[in-house]
Amino acid sequence: MRKISARSAGIAASVVAVGLLLAGCAVPVDTTTPSADCTVPAAAAPAMGGGGGGGLPLSTTVAESDQSTSIVLDADDSPQAQCTGVELTEYSNVVFSEPVLDDGSTYLIRMDITVPQDVSGPVPVVVYIPGGGFIVSDRGGSIGNRSYLMEHGIAVAAIEYRTIGDGGTYRDGVADVKSAVRFLRANAADYGLDGDSIGLWGESAGAYLASMAGVTQGDESFDVGENLDVSSDVSAVVEEFGASDLTRIAADFDQETQDYYRETPDNFVTTYVLGAGTGETLFDDPVAAAAADPVTYIDGTEPPFLNYHGTNDTLISPSQTLLTHDALLAAGVPSTRYLVQGAGHGDLSFLGDPEGGRVWSTEAVLDPIVDFFVENL
Template structure:
């Protein structure tokens, strides 16, 4: 484990801020395929120390696993900044691949909740220059695989499976969704600004360059509508991008541990769930 590696120093809240990552690399010979882990946190927080057990399990399968910080709404940052941060971390890791023991040609992103959304955006936007910011721009940020666990896709429909009151709260001006799309103090919403909603939707960018995706969602998710992952799967099929969706029966939102409900994450730490993820990574990065 190497901790607190600074991979970028972008502006956030009007000040430069170091963004850091933690990297686990198996102590075996040869360069390792890389998995960049993107934690959840409601677009409000991004704790790179989260879910160490799951990250370690993936590392034990022979992968270098980097867990990254990214900019959030607490500094007035938007999804564009978050996607740019993920891509910046990938470029940094590729630029330092030799010294870190990484195979720069085999890179996946794996995210949960808000991180799942950013992972989907990252893989969908392979080759999109508009999200490239910062250093190491001579390196590619393209990825070869995406693991999206209970992430959002079409933000205007994020509450479709919930009651009318919850749905209205999600779409209200200044909600955590709208703050991440439009920034602080904006009265605009993804429900009424259709162009902005399309620009924030990974489906908009899907094409021949997009990475294959595995998406997993609990059918008892109370934070992000389970239909969000079905919307993404349908978009993948329409654009002929490889995609597979798994529904975890009885599972709630796996990132509820950061909201004080650790039991909500238990179904997401089983081998029954982690197995399809590591098999997918094996296929895309080692096949």
């Protein structure tokens, strides 16, 4: 008898929920009625705790990084994005991949596909990849921001992916993103989607996976699972406050935080690259660290990128997105990076700042994302 695993039980209550953003829009469950109230209040995230990767350390300081190739964005006076209300069709709990986990169980990996109804012809679609510190992946995150994109005629497929909690590594996470793309392309007609117009949009850990999936197009080693007869290539990538060179994830931070990554074996970053229980850090295996760095794969064939980071991000150094952005530019790939003045790492309301994440749902931040996808999809 085949065992089915929906996800490792109990882990979600003990870890940080990173990248779960709120906006002025909400996806209605009733697909026959446009959304009436588009205001979503800020909500507290779970308390920070340990989990399979040893916790998520936060720095007390953030050093300024190079801004010469980026656009500094001050969103303090920008209004929250609002929805007018559109009719949507939502397909929930769609299984797009069935990998076998280390314990022999089969993980039914799911997505929720939401399609705006006021679009003529097949609808372009963006794969939303949530954050979660490589420990969890909640496809219900950032629902308001996703709604704002749907208001502009683009469907969203919110996915989950294998994490540390499932015994997964970054290679599994990237493979799951690519499996989601292949599923949508292979089944586009069933959902009214345009299989030739697919983009990626990731936050935090999801942004890292979006970057990796975007720069490894054509690398068959990451294409495993179902629907291998269709391509996992995408037309555009948006990554918000993601990582690149994981050995420098704390490069902009205080010494204590830098020492954590260098001296703490099996920290959450190391675990998602090397696997659990190695007794090492990424500094002990530079070859593996390089293989997990999106910059390693950039060769000029990548799709256009749009990158975001907050100047006051205390979880992932702002210079991380700069590494990817500058490497893309050097290779001749269209890339734009917004450095959001004073912004932190998404919605960190669990630290007592329930409004701090709302900068990420302003028109100043979301309108360029909408324009980017409209242009490239």
